[in-house]
Amino acid sequence: MAMYGIPYQGSKSAIADDIIAHLPAGNRLVDLFGGGFAISHCALLSRKWKQVLYNDINPLLIPLIRGAIAGKYSYEQFVPEFISREEFFAKKDTDGYVKWIWSFGNDGRTYMFSKNVEPMKRAGHEWVFHNTPISGFHNLKCDLPCDAAHFSERRKFLSYYTKAHKSERYELQQLQQLQRLERLQRLEQLERLERLQQLERITTLEMTCMDYRDYKYQDGDVVYCDIPYQNTSDRNPDYGINFDFGAFYGWAVAQPYPVYFSSYKLGGLVWSGEKISTMAAASNSLKRVEALYCVDDHYNPPPKYIQLPMF
Ligand SMILES: C[S@@+](CC[C@H](N)C(=O)[O-])C[C@H]1O[C@@H](n2cnc3c(N)ncnc32)[C@H](O)[C@@H]1O
Numbered sequence: 448m449a450m451y452g453i454p455y456q457g458s459k460s461a462i463a464d465d466i467i468a469h470l471p472a473g474n475r476l477v478d479l480f481g482g483g484f485a486i487s488h489c490a491l492l493s494r495k496w497k498q499v500l501y502n503d504i505n506p507l508l509i510p511l512i513r514g515a516i517a518g519k520y521s522y523e524q525f526v527p528e529f530i531s532r533e534e535f536f537a538k539k540d541t542d543g544y545v546k547w548i549w550s551f552g553n554d555g556r557t558y559m560f561s562k563n564v565e566p567m568k569r570a571g572h573e574w575v576f577h578n579t580p581i582s583g584f585h586n587l588k589c590d591l592p593c594d595a596a597h598f599s600e601r602r603k604f605l606s607y608y609t610k611a612h613k614s615e616r617y618e619l620q621q622l623q624q625l626q627r628l629e630r631l632q633r634l635e636q637l638e639r640l641e642r643l644q645q646l647e648r649i650t651t652l653e654m655t656c657m658d659y660r661d662y663k664y665q666d667g668d669v670v671y672c673d674i675p676y677q678n679t680s681d682r683n684p685d686y687g688i689n690f691d692f693g694a695f696y697g698w699a700v701a702q703p704y705p706v707y708f709s710s711y712k713l714g715g716l717v718w719s720g721e722k723i724s725t726m727a728a729a730s731n732s733l734k735r736v737e738a739l740y741c742v743d744d745h746y747n748p749p750p751k752y753i754q755l756p757m758f
Contacts, residue, residue, distance in 0.1 A: 453548075462737050482505075502657060507542070522598045535559075669705075672699070
């Protein structure tokens with residue numbers, strides 16, 4: 448499955464191909480609630496539009512995405528330091544990299560690791576990037592050099608090593624430590640940021656940081672809105688930035704051009720499909736129906752809008 452954009456809570460990466468396939472062609476795709484960049488990324492690679500406009504109201508996103516496209520997170524230029532719980536809370540409101548890459552489920556608010564897991568994750572991180580021995584694992588022998596060209600291989604090596612040794616007769620404590628080393632999720636996610644470099648030569652991307660109501664329509668624009676999920680923003684006001692759903696519906700039906708949007712029933716159904724979302728540390732996976740709707744000037748809105756979250 449293709450991975451688009453940065454790791455981001457509510458990312459449309461898993462269904463981006465479907466959404467892009469069902470939006471009409473035009474001159475410019477406007478990703479008005481761009482978030483983790485999945486739709487813009489997929490749209491750029493599809494070459495269905497001459498231009499792509501990415502927009503999001505959160506000012507920390509554009510520097511993070513632009514940095515990733517420019518190669519800032521490539522291992523050639525960047526040896527990631529482990530971000531502790533304290534550093535996370537000190538920096539999460541000013542640094543998009545810390546906020547989304549080091550938060551649980553990429554929610555931007557809660558630290559990635561619980562207090563008891565953090566020391567072992569740090570030990571794995573320091574071994575991959577600095578070859579620092581891991582206490583209690585003196586038999587860990589690895590021929591891979593500790594340099595930018597091999598960091599990714601070293602992460603995979605550690606994962607294979609821990610899986611292979613879990614069946615041996617270890618003390619319970621050491622077994623738990625092995626399990627914690629098995630997946631270094633942060634590093635997998637960093638490698639996803641690194642992949643955005645493939646867009647470096649694409650010059651048809653514009654990025655803006657504004658409220659959706661400040662967007663000015665241009666002839667040939669196809670406007671797509673992935674608004675925050677209502678129940679998500681209730682739990683997490685930072686993510687939804689106190690989003691006013693009623694105002695959005697009013698705005699969408701008032702526009703003289705079609706507005707395509709995800710997840711809430713209003714207007715005509717364009718496409719629907721199932722999305723399986725697996726939270727990083729959750730044991731169960733959630734199945735959710737995703738849908739793409741469109742309101743245009745032929746649509747007569749009901750006197751009272753009914754909001755239906757698609758769970
Ligand atoms: C569901 S997320 C978008 C996810 C994105 N499609 C992806 O695949 O990663 C909704 C986004 O809307 C943004 N947002 C909230 N209120 C906004 C507003 N008034 N104008 C523009 N963007 C807004 C949030 O910052 C959030 O990133």
